[in-house]
Amino acid sequence: MPMPQEYQLASQHYESFLTAAREALHLTTRNQTYTCVQATLLVFRHRLTAEQILMFADTLPAVLRAIFTSGWSIDDFKPEFGDEGDWKAEVKAVRVDHNFSNDETPARVAAVLRQHVDLPRFEKVLQQIGPDALRFWGFEASARI
Template identity: 40%
Template sequence: MPMPQTYFLASREFDTFIQDVRDTCMLQSHHQAYHTLRAVLHTFRSHLTTADALRFADILPAVTRAIFVEDWRPSDVPLPFPDREALVREMKSVRKDHNLAPQTAIEDVAAALRRSSIYERELDRVLRNLPEGAAAFWA
């Protein structure tokens, strides 16, 4: 079996993706885009069980998957998805003193993710099998 393209092209794919996140969020740097992406991914993950989070991680490109699972404490009990306003507050609380994510960061990252190397049909299929609120998060 050949090496999967998601590993072979991981750096190139991620560079393109993080530039899209930067531009879509109207941020100034890759560093700001990375921290915004991380905050969005970790906010989403905090509302999933371990099994659901791993199911979602399976469809992410390699570097994005690594960011999704970094610093994870799987024993945490997930809370249900709250309304969008609460999700934005939660996302903005990640690295609070250094978080420059715009109010629209969740929607912006969702749009960039859907434009990236992820397969939209696969994303939608996985989201349909996650808890209520998961699909709306990435809408």
Template identity: 40%
Template sequence: MPIPMDLQHATEDFERFLADARDTASLGTRNQAYTMVDGVLRVSRRRLSLEDAIRFAGVLPPVLRAIFVADWDPAEPRRTFTDRAALTAEVQDLRRHHNFAPASAIADVAAALRRNMEAEKLDRILAILPEGAAGFWAV
């Protein structure tokens, strides 16, 4: 069996996504964009059960899937989806002194994600995730 195309081109696809997220958020560097994306993924993950997080990760492109599960403590208490301002503050708290995520970070990452994957796959999984997940990933 040949290597799946999404795995063969994982690095190029991730670089394209990261550039899109950087430009959407008006950030200056890939590193700033990476920290923003990592923060958004972590904040989302903290609100999902283990089972739902695995389902969600399964639709992400390979490198984003890896970032989503990296440094994960499944025993961490699950949080609830709250208002966008509180969620954004949590995104901005990751690597606080090196984080340039704007107030629009969640929507910026969601928009870049939708442009760089099959949005229908994302919408199908969001429809079965807990209340608040679809709103979190709304553009």
């Protein structure tokens, strides 16, 4: 069996995502962009159970999946999902000395990510996780439950 295209084209897909995210975040470097994307993914990951992490990771392109799962520990889990204010503050607090995130970062990363995933599959998994997950990634939860 040949190598799946998802892996053959992983770098190209990631570069496309990173370029779109850099533009949406109004940043100048790949490193700045990476930190904002990583922070957003990690803040979301902390709110998921192990099973939910695996379900969500499976919806992501290969390199983003690796970023999302890298360094994961079961001890990271936060039982309270929090609200948008919590998410924004936590995104800004990740690697604070190297982080260019602002209050718009989670929503802008979410908008770009939605353009780089299989959207119906992505939304279906978020529905299984719950309304807070839908809101985190920019879906109106009340209309879909």
